[in-house]
Amino acid sequence: MRIGVIDSGVGGLTVAHEIMRQLPQEPLMYFGDTARCPYGPRPAEEVRTFTMQMIAHLAQQRMKALVIACNTATAVVLREISQVAPIPIIGVIDPGARTAIKETKSGVIGVIGTEGTIRSGAYEQALKRINPNVKVYSLACPELAPFVEAGISNEREAYEIAQRSLSSFKGVPIDTLILGCTHYPLLSKYIRAVIGEQVKLISSAEETARELSVVLDYKGLLASQNQPAVPLQHKFFVSGNSTVMEQIARTFLNAPLDLEQVNLANQTVCTLPWTNS
Numbered sequence: 001m002r003i004g005v006i007d008s009g010v011g012g013l014t015v016a017h018e019i020m021r022q023l024p025q026e027p028l029m030y031f032g033d034t035a036r037c038p039y040g041p042r043p044a045e046e047v048r049t050f051t052m053q054m055i056a057h058l059a060q061q062r063m064k065a066l067v068i069a070c071n072t073a074t075a076v077v078l079r080e081i082s083q084v085a086p087i088p089i090i091g092v093i094d095p096g097a098r099t100a101i102k103e104t105k106s107g108v109i110g111v112i113g114t115e116g117t118i119r120s121g122a123y124e125q126a127l128k129r130i131n132p133n134v135k136v137y138s139l140a141c142p143e144l145a146p147f148v149e150a151g152i153s154n155e156r157e158a159y160e161i162a163q164r165s166l167s168s169f170k171g172v173p174i175d176t177l178i179l180g181c182t183h184y185p186l187l188s189k190y191i192r193a194v195i196g197e198q199v200k201l202i203s204s205a206e207e208t209a210r211e212l213s214v215v216l217d218y219k220g221l222l223a224s225q226n227q228p229a230v231p232l233q234h235k236f237f238v239s240g241n242s243t244v245m246e247q248i249a250r251t252f253l254n255a256p257l258d259l260e261q262v263n264l265a266n267q268t269v270c271t272l273p274w275t276n277s
Contacts, residue, residue: 002029002235003212004063006054009037009149010248011183012069015092017253018205019067020234022213025223027232029061033264035240038145039072040114040181047076047116053264055081057237063087064221067212069182071113071204075120088215095211096178096204097126101134103200104176110169110199111138112191113180114145123180137172141165141181148183151244155190162190169195178202186248239264 003023005016009032016030031054033039039047051073055066065088068074068081074091082089100109111123118140127134143161152158169177177199179185185203192201216222236259238245249257 001062001064002027004028004055004058004061004066005030005069006051006058006066006073007032007069007182008039008050008072009034009145009183010245011145011148011181011186012067013245013248013252014182014185014203015067015069015205015208018209019212020253022206022209023216023223025232026216027234029058029063029235029237031058031237031262032239032245034149034238034242034245035264037149037240038114038142039070040116040140040142040145042072042116044076044116044120047072048080050264051077053267056267057262057264061235065090065212065216067208068092069208071122071180071182072116072120075117075122088212088219088221090208090212090215092182092204092208093122093180094126095207096180096202097123097130099204099207100176100178100202101127101130103202104134106173106175107131107133108135108137108172108174108176110172110174110177111136111180112141112144112166112177112184113138115140115142117180123178137169137174139166139168141184144187145181145183148186149244151247152186158187158190159193162187162194166191166194174199176200176202178204186252233258236260237262 003026067090074093078091118138124136127136143165147161
């Protein structure tokens with residue numbers, strides 16, 4: 001059985017890449033809802049419906065664990081899904097918060113994300129649960145994810161968008177910045193150029209993959225270390241244009257791409273596949 005990874009678009013490939021690196025014997029299947037990305041500006045109920053549709057599709061393929069690589073979807077549905085799913089469900093917010101707490105020296109942490117993620121307050125809540133004394137500055141950056149989804153082809157434009165998006169952080173004494181959207185690590189070069197080398201950038205991908213590994217091991221679900229070394233058959237699904245997914249996957253994942261386009265618009269599924277409600 002495969003590990004499922006879902007995202008609003010191509011950003012979750014940063015998480016998929018880290019899972020492949022840390023768990024090289026585990027086959028993945030990835031669903032990017034490229035037709036309806038970004039999720040950030042959408043109402044929570046719409047994000048829930050779209051997320052359930054992706055999960056329902058992957059559940060038909062049989063999966064042993066699910067990673068919700070979209071921060072907005074994690075904020076909206078992680079708790080609900082975790083309460084009923086018969087498989088491990090991993091989100092990206094708590095792993096990112098733990099990493100930021102570990103890395104900060106001053107206790108002043110910045111968070112950038114989509115409108116939905118920032119509006120939910122999920123990162124601030126997760127950070128405060130770990131350390132109530134940290135100061136958190138949150139900023140919505142609605143231009144960044146759509147720019148990645150369109151394909152990063154103009155470096156000057158990428159820098160200008162990063163500069164415009166992060167202008168509110170000028171003079172804010174953060175020493176750690178959480179990239180609270182899985183699209184943002186693909187723009188880390190430009191974000192770092194704007195925010196400064198002294199600020200530690202936190203991507204939740206590495207910690208999310210580590211948590212997944214621990215959970216699978218605890219539940220006895222890790223792929224056998226003694227199985228024959230054969231090329232893994234990773235599977236990728238998209239709901240819209242596949243061009244950017246193909247481009248990023250080829251260069252970023254360095255893996256053969258088995259890609260299928262799936263139309264989710266006609267699906268009426270808005271409940272979890274493991275319930276009758």
